[in-house]
Amino acid sequence: MAKTIAEGFFNDPRLEKAKKLIQEALTEHQTHINGVKPANPELKESYDTLLKKVAGFRGGALFYNYLGTGIGNGPFVELADGSVKYDFITGIGVHYMGHSHHGVIEAQINGAISNTVMNGHLQQNVDTAQLLEIFSHEACKYGAGIKNVFLSTSGAMANENAFKIIFQRRSPASRFFAFEKCFAGRTLGMAWVTDKAAYRAGLPKTIDVDYIPFYDANNHQGSIDAAVKVMKKYITRFPGHHAGFIMELIQGENGSWVGHTEFFEALIAVCKESNISVMVDEVQTFARTSELFAFQHFKLDKHVDVVTVGKNSQVCATLFTDDHKPKPGLMSQTFTGSAAQIAASHYVISSVVKGGYLGENGKIEKLHNRFKQNLEKISKKNPEKLSGPYGIGAMVAMTVFAGDEPKSKAFTMKLFENGVLSFMASGHPTTRVRFLMPVMATEEKHIDEVCEIIEKTLAEI
Ligand SMILES: Cc1ncc(COP(=O)(O)O)c(C=O)c1O
The missing domain is CATH 3.90.1150.10 (Aspartate Aminotransferase, domain 1)
Known part of the structure; x- marks a missing residue:
């Protein structure tokens, strides 16, 4: 006997039949899409x-x-x-699963036939609990402490939330470090972090950012020394003013430039000495390296305070340590994501974790x-x-x-x-x-x- 009405509904054999029919129809039609074809x-x-x-x-x-x-x-x-x-x-x-993926479509159907279009921070269905758990569990796998997860609807918003968490934790520090040529999103805040003048042309200044040169594989030690030197110079110029360092471990929008563990560790050491929070922007790198999170690939688990994800994860999120928990009132939003999106996100992440993708x-x-x-x-x-x-x-x-x-x-x-x-x-x-x-x-x-x-x-x- 089903304990809730929903249990009965979602296991109703008619739904199984309907889903099977949809999948059959999809298979039949998509078999005609099997190679590059010119326009008609x-x-x-x-x-x-x-x-x-x-x-x-x-x-x-x-x-x-x-x-x-x-x-x-x-x-x-x-x-x-x-x-x-x-x-x-x-x-x-974004479309990590490719197009018309049967598993993802089934997950989305399950979401789509649930009671609402969108889940929000005030009212969330049980699917959200599952999603939070997989994010948190996987992020903490190798000892990172970023067990708290706040969902949001874009990578830029996940970054905004991360900045708010860090600024509040380090108040009254008001500056941030970022890498030269980084991309952090297009909100008014992130437009001042993204290192591209055209993306903030005409916009009022929101955040003071000091830029650090990125890793250069052709000059391993030289680029480490140079970055540390620049960072220390800024800290001397603005003592106590830096709240955090946003790090893209592989610069995606700039053309897939790859960092190095020793490079990050050297900069993180300076962060730790100076009470600067370490934030990793994984909006683009999530599920694209040998580990689910790029900070795990670069073995930075013990150092990260705040991490953001998006794109492949289908639902965006800000993950943070207990030490960085925001005070009540700082964060809320109407939407966490659509029910279909949340179900798809769980499907994609659990497939990657189970399915021989990593390592x-x-x-x-x-x-x-x-x-x-x-x-x-x-x-x-x-x-x-x-x-x-x-x-x-x-x-x-x-x-x-x-x-x-x-x-x-x-x-x-x-x-x-x-x-x-x-x-x-x-x-x-x-x-x-x-x-x-x-x-x-x-x-x-x-x-x-x-x-x-x-x-x-x-x-x-
Ligand atoms: C590293 C990084 N951060 C943030 C963003 C912004 O994400 P969204 O476009 O979902 O706001 C992007 C998008 O390309 C990104 O690559």
């Missing part, structure tokens, strides 16, 4: 009209002529012009190696056209045409036309082209084919 000329006019309409309503054209139909198959996505493309950027690192021999590492080997081969044949690859795990980048920005843009556009979605990381010190592949849906054969398309596209430019 008959749809050109209606597609162009639709793109213009969207551009008009949003006040500017889309970066790519991308409007999806709502169906895909693993790494393949169908667009409304009838074309099928390899999605190797996944909405800048030195996990899927993430295997996909990385295959991608790296293929790109190295292309680079050997075309040294003037492609260099790299760079990155780590499921963050892969390369330089085309020596990082020339207009040529890199022309390349990504042509690559899109030829059937592969990538994205640019502009400018510092050279433009890179990067990939955030759908790890759960990608196989080595897909990477081989994507690389064939990359080589073909290079030849065409």
Whole structure:
């Protein structure tokens, strides 16, 4: 006998039957999406009209002529012009599971048939409890103390919450450290953390940030010494004024620049001496290295005070130690996420944890190696056209045409036309082209084919 009405409802055999029918229909239709396909000329006019309409309503054209139909198959996505493309950027690192993933769809159906669209901080369903538990449990696996989890609806908001927690804990300190060329989001606060002038042009100043140069693998000790020196100089200039240090351990938006444990440890030592909180922004790195969290990959568990996640996690979150618990009143928001989103988030995270993705021999590492080997081969044949690859795990980048920005843009556009979605990381010190592949849906054969398309596209430019 069911103890709650819900138990009876969610286990009703009619629901099982309905879900089975949906999955059957999906399988039947998505089997037709099994490779790159050009656009259907008959749809050109209606597609162009639709793109213009969207551009008009949003006040500017889309970066790519991308409007999806709502169906895909693993790494393949169908667009409304009838074309099928390899999605190797996944909405800048969101569709970790690929397109129309059956497990994720089932999780979402379970969420969608629950009582509300959105869960909020005042009223949460039991699914939220499960999600909080998996975040907290996995984050503390190797001894980190960041067991508290506050859900939010964007990476920037997760970062805002992290900053609020740290500023309150270190009050009245009012400055922050960040790495040069970092990306932290686009709220008014984060626009002043993100190290890009264009992203805050015309905005009033919100946070005083002092920038530290990032790790340089070509100058290991030199870059460590330089960063520590700059940090100490700022601390001397503004004694007691720094509340925290936001660290992206692998700089994603800047083009997948990878840090180093010794580099981070040296800076963290200065933080600890000076009562500066250590915050790790994992909005892009979550579930993309050999460990679920990049701070675990770099073995920084004992040092982190606050961590933020987003993108792959489907629901964003701020994790923090007991020592950094905010006082009542500091944090609340209406939404934690939709019921479908929360169920999908739990599904994705538990799949990654259970499913052979992590570790030195996990899927993430295997996909990385295959991608790296293929790109190295292309680079050997075309040294003037492609260099790299760079990155780590499921963050892969390369330089085309020596990082020339207009040529890199022309390349990504042509690559899109030829059937592969990538994205640019502009400018510092050279433009890179990067990939955030759908790890759960990608196989080595897909990477081989994507690389064939990359080589073909290079030849065409
Ligand atoms: C490292 C990092 N932090 C924060 C953000 C902001 O996340 P969102 O776009 O969900 O606000 C991003 C987004 O790209 C990111 O890469």
